[in-house]
Amino acid sequence: MLKIPLSDTTFKNIRDYIYEKSGIYISDTKKYLIENRLSRILQEKNINSFEEYFKLVSFNSNGNELSRLFDAVTTNETYFFRESHQLTTLVEEVLPGIRNSKNGSNQLKVWSAACSTGEEPYTFSMMLMEKRLSTGSFEIHASDISEGVLASAKRAVYNSYSVRNIPDTYMKKYFAQAGKDFNLNAKVKATVNFRKLNLIEDRNSKSMKGIDVIFCRNVLIYFDTRAKQKVVSNLYDSLNPGGYLIIGSSESLHNITRAFRPCVINKAILYQKI
Numbered sequence: 001m002l003k004i005p006l007s008d009t010t011f012k013n014i015r016d017y018i019y020e021k022s023g024i025y026i027s028d029t030k031k032y033l034i035e036n037r038l039s040r041i042l043q044e045k046n047i048n049s050f051e052e053y054f055k056l057v058s059f060n061s062n063g064n065e066l067s068r069l070f071d072a073v074t075t076n077e078t079y080f081f082r083e084s085h086q087l088t089t090l091v092e093e094v095l096p097g098i099r100n101s102k103n104g105s106n107q108l109k110v111w112s113a114a115c116s117t118g119e120e121p122y123t124f125s126m127m128l129m130e131k132r133l134s135t136g137s138f139e140i141h142a143s144d145i146s147e148g149v150l151a152s153a154k155r156a157v158y159n160s161y162s163v164r165n166i167p168d169t170y171m172k173k174y175f176a177q178a179g180k181d182f183n184l185n186a187k188v189k190a191t192v193n194f195r196k197l198n199l200i201e202d203r204n205s206k207s208m209k210g211i212d213v214i215f216c217r218n219v220l221i222y223f224d225t226r227a228k229q230k231v232v233s234n235l236y237d238s239l240n241p242g243g244y245l246i247i248g249s250s251e252s253l254h255n256i257t258r259a260f261r262p263c264v265i266n267k268a269i270l271y272q273k274i
């Protein structure tokens with residue numbers, strides 16, 4: 001495979017364009033990442049230079065090219081029961097309070113805001129089902145900027161890496177093995193509504209309202225401070241008063257916002273909308 005050279009100027013143009021469209025900030029030291037991840041697209045399209053590619057993608061800024069670019073530059077690492085202490089704390093300690101405050105009448109509304117291939121929202125759904133919550137008593141929305149991962153999420157066929165942390169009881173109840181694949185049961189699949197949503201675009205986030213719990217885990221790390229502030233402010237607006245925002249356990253809202261009350265429960269930090 002012939003290496004296509006990427007000049008510093010074109011790298012910066014592409015990097016700034018990705019930032020403007022997604023909030024994802026790629027530092028100078030990550031030039032190799034753009035080179036590696038985009039070379040395949042150039043080859044597929046028979047394009048000989050990154051300059052030509054940049055022209056193509058920027059003139060076709062709302063269409064398939066942008067979508068393909070997002071698929072290539074996003075990091076989609078995820079798995080079932082990731083950072084599960086946060087989920088257990090939420091289900092055991094926090095949800096009863098939220099449900100009581102709703103007098104049991106309204107549905108619990110949950111949003112997995114950067115869901116990748118679906119393991120996060122499906123894990124939460126299974127946990128709610130294990131708590132004997134009827135599927136009609138909760139609504140789970142899940143979104144991502146990448147169409148590629150959303151297609152996988154809807155298929156809900158997983159490999160051994162993805163399922164490695166799933167407790168046996170869940171595995172037996174909710175998955176069927178077919179060769180090397182693990183197929184998620186249709187009842188769980190039906191509880192999650194997937195859609196494409198770019199968190200940096202105000203109009204997108206504003207379409208999500210009245211949410212009780214938002215998961216936005218392991219995505220803010222890809223944004224710079226300005227983009228984090230914008231995204232978190234939109235997430236704040238999507239939450240009901242008293243609702244919770246859950247970020248990754250290695251992430252922090254320090255210097256981003258003071259609009260949430262950090263609640264430390266069983267060593268998990270959950271951010272409550274004041």
Ligand SMILES: C[S@@+](CC[C@H](N)C(=O)[O-])C[C@H]1O[C@@H](n2cnc3c(N)ncnc32)[C@H](O)[C@@H]1O
Pocket residue numbers: 022023024074075076077078079082113114115116117120143144145146149197198199200216217218219222248
């Ligand atoms: C590392 S995965 C995290 C998945 C899951 N939340 C977890 O913690 O396991 C980060 C996801 O954020 C998505 N993402 C990146 N920028 C985004 C944006 N501006 N809007 C929506 N999703 C975005 C990526 O496509 C990727 O699937």
